[in-house]
Amino acid sequence: MAAQGRVVCGLDIGTTKVCAIIAELGPSGTLDVIGVGTDACTGLRKGVVMNIQKTIESIRKAVEEAELMSGVDVREAFVGIAGAHIQAKNSRGVIAVSRKGGIIAQVDVDRVIEAAQAVPLQPGRRMLHVVPQTFVVDDQPGILDPVGMNGVRLEGEVHIVTGDVSKVQSLLQAVEGAELRVADIVLEPLASSMAVLDEDEKELGVAMVDIGGGTTDVAIFSGSCIRHTSSIPIGGDLVTTDISYGLKVPKGRAEEIKKKHGCAMQALVSRDDCFVVPGVGAYDQRELTRMELVSIIEPRMVEIYRSVAAELRQLGLYTSLGAGLVLTGGGSLLPGAAELAQSVIGLPVRLGTPRGFGGLVDSASTPKHATGIGLVLYGQANTQSLPVGGGAGPGADRIKDLLGRMTEWVSRYF
Numbered sequence: 001m002a003a004q005g006r007v008v009c010g011l012d013i014g015t016t017k018v019c020a021i022i023a024e025l026g027p028s029g030t031l032d033v034i035g036v037g038t039d040a041c042t043g044l045r046k047g048v049v050m051n052i053q054k055t056i057e058s059i060r061k062a063v064e065e066a067e068l069m070s071g072v073d074v075r076e077a078f079v080g081i082a083g084a085h086i087q088a089k090n091s092r093g094v095i096a097v098s099r100k101g102g103i104i105a106q107v108d109v110d111r112v113i114e115a116a117q118a119v120p121l122q123p124g125r126r127m128l129h130v131v132p133q134t135f136v137v138d139d140q141p142g143i144l145d146p147v148g149m150n151g152v153r154l155e156g157e158v159h160i161v162t163g164d165v166s167k168v169q170s171l172l173q174a175v176e177g178a179e180l181r182v183a184d185i186v187l188e189p190l191a192s193s194m195a196v197l198d199e200d201e202k203e204l205g206v207a208m209v210d211i212g213g214g215t216t217d218v219a220i221f222s223g224s225c226i227r228h229t230s231s232i233p234i235g236g237d238l239v240t241t242d243i244s245y246g247l248k249v250p251k252g253r254a255e256e257i258k259k260k261h262g263c264a265m266q267a268l269v270s271r272d273d274c275f276v277v278p279g280v281g282a283y284d285q286r287e288l289t290r291m292e293l294v295s296i297i298e299p300r301m302v303e304i305y306r307s308v309a310a311e312l313r314q315l316g317l318y319t320s321l322g323a324g325l326v327l328t329g330g331g332s333l334l335p336g337a338a339e340l341a342q343s344v345i346g347l348p349v350r351l352g353t354p355r356g357f358g359g360l361v362d363s364a365s366t367p368k369h370a371t372g373i374g375l376v377l378y379g380q381a382n383t384q385s386l387p388v389g390g391g392a393g394p395g396a397d398r399i400k401d402l403l404g405r406m407t408e409w410v411s412r413y414f
Contacts, residue, residue, distance in 0.1 A: 007034070009066070010375025011059065011077040011175065012188070015044045015214025016237050016330075018058040020066040021364065021372035022074060023357065023380070031380050032359030035070030036369070037062040046214040046233050047083025049170040052177065059178040069360075076181035078375045081128070081171060082188035082217055085164040088229045090133070091116045094155045104137065104146045104154060112156035121162060128168075129161040129187060133225045144224060159226050161187055184382065189219035189229050191374030196328050196352030196367075199224065204322035208352065209308055209341070210370065211331025213237040216304055218311065222320045232307045236331035239300045246296045247288070249280055257293065264301045264336035265343075266294045301337065305344035312345070324348030330368035 012019040022035035039062040043055030067073055093115030097108055109132075117130045135143040136155035146154060168185070175182050192210045205222035214235045220228040243262075244254035261275045273290040308325075312318040324347040327338050332351055342349040353365055354373035364373060 007070070007072055007074065008183075008376050008379030009063070009074040009077040009180075010191075010372045010379060011063070011079045011180070012369075012371040012375065013044065013055065013059065013080065013171065013174070014041060014082075014212050014371075015047060015235065017041050017213065018055075018062040019369060019372045020059075020062040020077070021369065021376050022066045022070045022072065023359065023376040025380055031357045031376065033357050033361070033364045033373070033376070034359050035066035035068075035072070036360060036363045036372075037065030037067070037069065039065070043174070044214065046235075047081075047212075047231065048085060048167050049174055052170060052174050055174040056177040059175060059180070063178065063180065074180070076183040077175065078183050078379045079171065079175055079185050080188040080191055080371050080375055081163065081168065081185050082212070082215060082231055083167065084215065084231055084233050085167045086128070086161060086187070086229075086231050087125075087163075088159060088161045089119075090157060090227075091119050091160055092155060092157050093118070094153065097152050097154055102150045102152050104149050104151060106147055108154055109135070109147060109156070112154050113158055116156050116158040117160060119160065124165055125162045126165050126168070127160060128163045128185075129159070129190070131159040131161070131226050133157040133159055133227065134223065142223065159229070161229060183379065186375055186378055187229065188371045188374075189217040189231075190226070191378060192217070192328055192352075192370040193219050193221070193374065194377045195354035195356065195370045195374035196326055197221065201323040201326070205317075205320045206323040207308070207312060207317075207321055207325045207347075209325060209327050209332075210329040211236055211304065211327070211337075212329050213331075216308070216329075216331070218308060220312075220315070220317055220321075222317065222322075227317060228315055230311060232304065232311070234300075234304050234307060236329075239297055239331070239334075242296050242300050243293070247277055247293075249277060253278065253280070258297070258334070261290055261293055262297055262334050263290065263294045264298060264334045264340040266291060266298055268336045268339065269294050297334070298340070301331075301334070301340055302344055304331075305341050308341075309345045318347075321347055324350070326350055326352040328352035328354075328367040328370040332367045 006025045010021040018041045020037040024032045039058045041058040043051040093112045095112045135146045137151035202221040203224045208219045210217040212235045216232040218230045240255045244251045269290045279285040338349045354370045
């Protein structure tokens with residue numbers, strides 16, 4: 001059945017798959033998912049476009065599948081961005097409050113954020129997000145909104161995310177090559193956070209870990225604001241590669257075996273549980289125990305979790321995560337993934353399933369769609385403010401416009 005209201009499309013372009021989510025915006029503020037499309041992607045490596053034609057084809061197929069399911073055609077999409085080229089750091093700025101009577105106004109907040117983002121960037125990099133964290137008014141720290149307070153000195157802490165302009169441009173070219181206009185580009189771990197985290201968790205302190213195909217994205221919140229984002233260059237695709245090498249099967253067959261028989265922890269499988277590995281080439285069909293398969297999977301999953309734990313300890317945020325860790329993304333679907341994470345990292349862990357929408361709940365309520373759902377949630381909040389028209393191609397001015405809007409929306413939501 002065709003949608004009657006306005007629709008938004010979220011496009012999650014990952015290392016192993018492209019996912020398109022189409023949702024209808026209701027007049028009363030509801031969001032109903034009406035189309036879901038996925039296609040295998042071989043044009044990216046660790047979140048970076050390596051083959052633009054293959055990426056374009058994967059985008060087209062995923063969008064066409066979602067369009068067929070929804071009964072509507074989409075012309076623009078909110079596109080997620082991630083990858084090893086994304087870097088982040090925290091910065092601080094200080095200004096004197098200049099208004100009469102020392103009453104802090106929005107213009108003072110804007111000035112201190114501008115001062116905090118005045119950091120040198122390497123050639124070819126641009127700021128994607130400048131996210132306000134907390135403020136200090138004179139000697140009073142931990143203030144989320146200082147407007148209206150009285151003081152003579154204002155400090156502001158911000159989280160700055162940067163990306164490689166050439167890699168951003170390649171992503172835009174792939175989307176627009178698939179005949180879609182890029183409505184906005186959104187940092188994927190922040191989009192996923194919108195879909196799987198609640199405000200209480202952000203206040204208490206929480207680490208969201210999104211295990212994708214090529215990378216594992218991390219977003220850390222505490223005190224109701226973002227503290228850290230990063231991308232660890234290990235993901236579920238390496239687990240599949242390990243299985244392919246260890247069992248001497250093609251990668252596609254290895255992925256099937258992982259999904260059907262895989263588990264993250266040897267302690268959760270029986271030694272008597274067996275399955276058949278089809279013969280390939282000189283290798284005959286053979287029977288393996290599930291324990292043998294998990295002995296290949298578990299070390300790589302432990303490596304991912306140890307990398308996350310090392311990052312938490314290095315940042316000094318380990319003890320501030322009162323709400324523990326939320327695991328999401330396709331890699332979290334392995335049975336035992338949450339239990340292993342809790343064992344290795346030493347924090348409470350829950351599986352992050354996207355929420356905040358209706359419609360095709362059974363199809364979309366899965367951790368592998370966390371980023372796609374987050375993108376349409378962002379689209380729901382921002383679709384009324386989008387410029388009208390087809391927009392320019394993915395040139396320097398177009399990138400500047402999109403990156404500017406990214407900075408603006410993150411200031412409002414994080």
